[in-house]
Amino acid sequence: MGELGKENIPTDFIREIINEDLANGKHQTIITRFPPEPNGYLHIGHAKSICLNFGIAQELKRVGARCNLRFDDTNPSKEEVEYVESIMEDVQWLGFSWDELHFASDYFAFYYECAVDLICKGLAYVDEQTLEEMRTARGNVTTAGTPSPWRGRPAEESLALFERMKAGEFADGRMVLRAKIDMASPNMNLRDPVIYRIMRAHHHNTGDAWCIYPMYDYAHPLEDALEGITHSLCTLEFENHRPLYDWVINNCHVPAKPRQIEFARLNLTYTVMSKRKLLQLVRDGHVNGWDDPRLPTVSGIRRRGYPSAAIRNFCAHIGITKFNGMTRVELLEYEVRDFLNREAGRRMAVMTPLKVILENVHDDEVLTCELQEHPEFTDRGMRMVEHGNSLWIEKDDFMVDPPKKYFRLGPGKCVRLRGGNIMKYLSHEVDQQTGEVTLVKCELLKGTAGMPTPEGIVCKAAIHWVDGKRGKDAEFRLYDRLFTVEEPDAVEEGFVSVLNPESLHVIHGKIEPALSDAKPEEFYQFERIGYFVADRKDHTDRKPVFNRTVGLKESSSKASI
Ligand code: ATP
Ligand code: MG
Numbered sequence: 031m032g033e034l035g036k037e038n039i040p041t042d043f044i045r046e047i048i049n050e051d052l053a054n055g056k057h058q059t060i061i062t063r064f065p066p067e068p069n070g071y072l073h074i075g076h077a078k079s080i081c082l083n084f085g086i087a088q089e090l091k092r093v094g095a096r097c098n099l100r101f102d103d104t105n106p107s108k109e110e111v112e113y114v115e116s117i118m119e120d121v122q123w124l125g126f127s128w129d130e131l132h133f134a135s136d137y138f139a140f141y142y143e144c145a146v147d148l149i150c151k152g153l154a155y156v157d158e159q160t161l162e163e164m165r166t167a168r169g170n171v172t173t174a175g176t177p178s179p180w181r182g183r184p185a186e187e188s189l190a191l192f193e194r195m196k197a198g199e200f201a202d203g204r205m206v207l208r209a210k211i212d213m214a215s216p217n218m219n220l221r222d223p224v225i226y227r228i229m230r231a232h233h234h235n236t237g238d239a240w241c242i243y244p245m246y247d248y249a250h251p252l253e254d255a256l257e258g259i260t261h262s263l264c265t266l267e268f269e270n271h272r273p274l275y276d277w278v279i280n281n282c283h284v285p286a287k288p289r290q291i292e293f294a295r296l297n298l299t300y301t302v303m304s305k306r307k308l309l310q311l312v313r314d315g316h317v318n319g320w321d322d323p324r325l326p327t328v329s330g331i332r333r334r335g336y337p338s339a340a341i342r343n344f345c346a347h348i349g350i351t352k353f354n355g356m357t358r359v360e361l362l363e364y365e366v367r368d369f370l371n372r373e374a375g376r377r378m379a380v381m382t383p384l385k386v387i388l389e390n391v392h393d394d395e396v397l398t399c400e401l402q403e404h405p406e407f408t409d410r411g412m413r414m415v416e417h418g419n420s421l422w423i424e425k426d427d428f429m430v431d432p433p434k435k436y437f438r439l440g441p442g443k444c445v446r447l448r449g450g451n452i453m454k455y456l457s458h459e460v461d462q463q464t465g466e467v468t469l470v471k472c473e474l475l476k477g478t479a480g481m482p483t484p485e486g487i488v489c490k491a492a493i494h495w496v497d498g499k500r501g502k503d504a505e506f507r508l509y510d511r512l513f514t515v516e517e518p519d520a521v522e523e524g525f526v527s528v529l530n531p532e533s534l535h536v537i538h539g540k541i542e543p544a545l546s547d548a549k550p551e552e553f554y555q556f557e558r559i560g561y562f563v564a565d566r567k568d569h570t571d572r573k574p575v576f577n578r579t580v581g582l583k584e585s586s587s588k589a590s591i
Pocket of ligand 2: 067
């Protein structure tokens with residue numbers, strides 16, 4: 031599975047419908063939209079919707095297709111400017127740009143005019159029942175609803191009341207505006223749904239200009255129609271709302287007739303996706319902010335080092351269907367690894383440093399090792415890494431009493447330095463108190479670099495290393511899954527009860543000197559360890575910080591170091 035080229039543009043039932051609509055002349059061009067509510071940060075589920083909506087517009091450039099970013103900010107109580115900014119940044123980072131930027135709150139006057147029109151046509155009325163009365167009167171799936179005593183009131187009366195609602199003459203919740211559709215409909219959404227309510231809340235865009243706000247199901251089709259959206263793509267839970275969507279479109283005076291099509295939302299194992307739950311994790315300090323690399327937020331996975339191209343590949347490969355299911359997070363990790371394996375330059379870093387002294391190397395002697403920037407792309411060249419008479423190696427690349435198949439360093443053994451010479455064990459020192467090995471002394475077999483192992487020597491492994499003098503200190507943040515079970519949402523005690531206490535390990539080790547020049551967000555493969563990225567926020571050349579993005583193999587993706 032390589033990167034998406036022109037030859038493998040995704041196909042699915044939505045793209046088929048759209049292509050048909052173009053082929054038979056129903057539409058000359060296609061306009062889609064991505065309509066987030068600015069009440070949280072975007073997550074990978076949103077990325078699926080973004081790739082679908084913006085992707086379709088990109089693929090159909092030949093007919094001038096477009097995709098708008100629209101903030102669905104008709105609900106005043108929850109929205110914040112911080113979210114608006116992060117959403118714009120995330121969409122752009124994912125590799126897309128919008129043709130038009132809209133705020134659903136810019137259309138407040140239009141929703142109001144349409145409501146007045148509905149009242150005049152006898153298709154909406156002001157209802158003075160309490161919420162409780164309305165709920166009881168709605169009936170249920172087996173029983174028809176009971177019409178409200180206000181359902182038959184004259185249009186002029188509703189009109190006057192609606193104006194007074196808007197003027198702020200009534201308390202919150204005192205009355206509502208309802209669409210007059212069908213109190214006996216088997217579809218509960220059509221039993222005279224509320225389309226306006228009184229709510230005194232400050233709005234981030236319109237301030238205190240309004241004290242009545244439209245309901246989502248009423249406002250959304252109007253927003254789509256105003257922008258000339260041809261295909262309004264949403265997730266499956268809105269399937270039952272489509273008749274209401276169509277009712278609004280057919281009964282209001284609108285400039286276009288958008289078509290709603292539903293697709294299955296993305297659910298991923300080992301995570302939670304709803305913004306409400308993500309907000310809880312952030313608010314309660316279970317993670318460090320919305321961009322914590324353990325979260326499935328776009329800004330979190332970005333900081334974790336997941337490249338946006340890998341996320342686009344993931345979305346293309348999971349495809350668009352009508353069936354709700356659970357996608358294994360390994361699939362996402364596979365795409366990340368697949369991309370990074372091709373793109374990431376190779377470097378050396380030591381997570382758990384153990385000092386090695388090369389006894390036969392002089393104090394001022396410099397040995398230069400030649401290493402490939404990338405094993406498959408020779409055009410990416412070689413890099414030179416120097417070392418002197420001291421090195422750092424991983425603690426577990428040395429064993430005092432190694433088992434039979436252990437080919438790294440130990441008493442009587444030889445091992446090759448990546449890109450360099452073979453070194454031969456001489457002696458080691460142990461801390462008397464802890465019993466830990468503190469130092470290994472070796473002899474460097476000079477002249478063996480790049481050469482076959484000399485006769486009489488057994489050397490079957492090459493280990494990574496960092497020069498003792500030139501190497502720099504670095505912090506490594508080793509991330510693991512945030513939850514210990516596949517479906518945290520399904521846990522009876524709540525998802526917080528299955529948080530993984532081992533989801534973050536911070537350790538301090540050594541990096542080859544060139545790595546301290548890494549720019550934030552630059553990614554590398556640390557040889558034999560995994561893929562790492564220089565942290566977007568905290569990495570500096572004076573205090574390098576690298577996040578582990580993903581292990582080299584599926585089995586090594588756990589925090590085992
Ligand atoms: P959440 O439940 O996480 O709060 P939401 O659906 O309320 O999500 P919105 O901001 O209203 O979030 O969503 C914007 C768009 O993203 C909608 O069109 C919605 O259908 C889509 N979307 C949200 N979550 C997913 C998901 N998990 N998979 C695919 N699309 C999604
Ligand atoms: Mg929502």
